[in-house]
Amino acid sequence: MAQSEGSRVRPLVFLSNNPISLIGVGLTTASALILVGFWVIDVFGHGGSANPYVGIIVDLCLPALFIFGLILIPIGILLRRRKLKAAGQLPSEYPKVELSNPVFREGLLFVVAATFINFVIVGTASYRGVAYMDTPNFCGQACHVMAPEFAAYQVFPHSHVACTECHIAPGIPGFIHAKLNGTKQLIQVIVGNYSRPIMPEGKVPQASATCVHCHNPGRYIGDKLMITTAYGDDENNPATKSLVLLHVGGRDLAGRLSGIHGAHMARIEYIATDNTNQTIPWVAKANDDGSTTEYVSSDAKQPARGEKRVMDCIDCHNRAAHSFDTPEKALNKAIQRGLVDASLPFVHKQGLALIKADYPSQEEADAKITSGLEDFYKTQHADVWSQKQSQIEQSAKALRAIYDQNVFPNMKLTWGTHPNNLGHNDYPGCFRCHDGSHNAKNGNSINNDCSVCHNLLATDEANPKQLADLGLQ
C-alpha cells in the first residue's frame, strides 16, 4: 500500500498541483454537484422542469463541462511534467501527501475556491437557463420553427397556459419521453432536417394527462348559442348572420349524459389511417350493457388495421391552442371587428383574393397585399382612394396580420394545413364519423341527423328574426 501510494498517488498529487489541473478539478466537482442536484429535483421534487429543451443544459451542457474539467486534469499534469523534466527538476522522490505540507495545502485551498466559484457561476447560469426554457417565449420564439404554433397560440384562449402543460404528460415516463424527443428535435433543428410543416403526428399526450387538469370533463354546459357573421362579395360587402344552437350537454346533476359532450364520454375507440386522424374507417362504442358496437365505413376497402385510440377532448378540440383559421373566417372576423373597413367597396372580395394568393415569403406577402389593395382603389375607385386613404391603409394592415398569423411559407404551412375538427363545414371534423356511412352490423349508422347536434335557427340571413327576439339587433 505504501509502495503504491508512493509510486502512483504521490506523483499524481504532486504533478496535478498546477493551475490547469486544479481548475479542471474545480470544474468537474462543481458540475457534478449541480448535475446531482438537478437529478434529485427531477426524481423527488415537483420543482423539476418538464421542458424537453432543459435537456440541453442538464443532459448536454453540464456533462460537457464535467468532461471538459476531467480532460483538463491530465493535460495540466502532462504539461507540468514536461516543464519540470525540461528544467531537470523532476523529483526522484515525490513529497508525501500531507495536510502539513504547505504546497499541498495551497493546492487544496485553490481547488476548494475554484469549485465554489464554478458552482456559483455554472449553477446560476443553469438555473436561469432552465427557468428561461420553461417560458412559452423560449418554446415559441427562440425556436423559429415553432413560429406558426406560437402565433396561433397567442390568440385566445390558452395564451396564458405554458406549452409544457399540454405537450408533456406528467410523471417520469412523460418526462423521459419529452426529454428524448426534445433532444432529437433540437438536433434536427441544428442540422436543418426537421419536417416542414411540423405535424402533430399523435405526439400530443392524451387529454386525461393535460386538459383535464384544468377542465372538469363532467361540467354540464347544456346548449350554447353560436352567432356568426359572414360578408359577401358584392360592392357593399353585404353581411349575413347564422345562429346555431349547439347541444353541448355534458353530465347533469343526476349523472345523466347528454348532448355532444355526453355522447362521447362513454368509451369510443377508433382507428385512423393517416397521421392527422382525418380518415377513420373503424369506430367502436362501449354500450352500457357491456357489449360493443362496431361501425365500419362503407368507404373502407379492407378491414382497418392500426393503433386504436380512445376518443378524448383533443379529437374535437384539436386546435384549442393553435387555431389556424380559414381565410374566409379570419376575414369575416376582421370585418366584424372593424379592423377591415366594411365601408370600402368590394373590400371583402379584394381582401379575400389578396390573402389567399400564393407568396414566396411573409415579407413579400406583406408588400404585395398592401400594394394590391392600394392599387385596386387607386385604379378602380379613385374617389374612395382620395377620401379614405387611412381606412385603406388600416385595412391593408389587418389583412397582413391575418396572413402573417396563418401562412408561413418558410415552414410550408398554409391555409388548411392543420384541419380543425370542431365542426364539419371547413374540414371533415365530426363527419369523419358522423357521415352516415359508418355502419354497424345491425344496420344502424353513426347518427348524422342535423338536429342531434344543433338547431339551425338561422343560416346566412340578412336580418334573422331570432336576433331581434333576443334583443340583439
Ligand code: HEC
Ligand atoms: C391548451 C393546450 C396546448 C398548449 C398550451 C400548447 N399546445 Fe401545442 N398543441 C396542442 C394540441 C392539442 C396539438 C395537436 C393538434 C392536432 O392534433 O391537430 C398541438 C400541436 C402542436 C404542434 C404540432 C404542429 C401543429 O400545429 O399541430 C407544435 C409544434 C406545438 N403544438 C407547439 C406548441 C408551442 C411552441 C406551445 C407554446 C407556445 C404550445 N404548443 C402550447 C395543445 C397545446
Ligand code: HEC
Ligand atoms: C393550465 C390550464 C389549462 C389546460 C392544461 C388546458 N386549458 Fe383549456 N382553458 C383554460 C382556461 C383558463 C380557459 C378559459 C380562458 C378564458 O376564458 O379566458 C380555457 C378555455 C378552453 C376552451 C374554451 C374556449 C372558448 O372559446 O371559450 C376550450 C374548448 C378548452 N379550453 C379546451 C382545452 C383542451 C382541449 C385542452 C387540452 C389540449 C385544454 N383546454 C387545456 C385552461 C387550460
Ligand code: HEC
Ligand atoms: C365530440 C366532440 C367533443 C369532445 C370529445 C369534447 N368537446 Fe368540448 N365542445 C365541443 C363542441 C362542439 C363545443 C361547442 C362549440 C364551441 O364552444 O366552440 C364544445 C365546447 C367546449 C367548451 C366551451 C364551453 C363554453 O361554455 O363555452 C369547453 C371548455 C370544452 N368544450 C371542453 C372540453 C373538454 C375539457 C373535453 C374533454 C373532457 C371536451 N370538451 C370534449 C365538442 C367536443
Ligand code: HEC
Ligand atoms: C371518432 C368518431 C367520432 C367523431 C370524430 C365524432 N363522433 Fe359523435 N359519436 C360517435 C359515436 C360512435 C357515437 C355513438 C353512436 C351514435 O349515437 O350514433 C356518437 C354520438 C354522438 C352524438 C349522440 C347521437 C345520438 O344519437 O344521441 C352526438 C350529439 C355527437 N356524437 C356529436 C358529435 C360532434 C358534434 C362531433 C364533432 C365535433 C362528433 N360527434 C365527432 C363517434 C364520433
Ligand code: HEC
Ligand atoms: C355530429 C354533429 C353534427 C351534425 C350531425 C351536423 N352538424 Fe352542423 N355543426 C356541428 C357543429 C359542432 C357545428 C359548430 C362548428 C363550430 O364551432 O364552428 C356545426 C355548425 C353548422 C353550421 C354553421 C356553420 C357556421 O360556421 O356558421 C351549419 C350551417 C351546419 N352546421 C349545418 C348542418 C346541417 C345542414 C346538418 C345536417 C345535414 C348538420 N349541420 C349536421 C355539428 C353537426
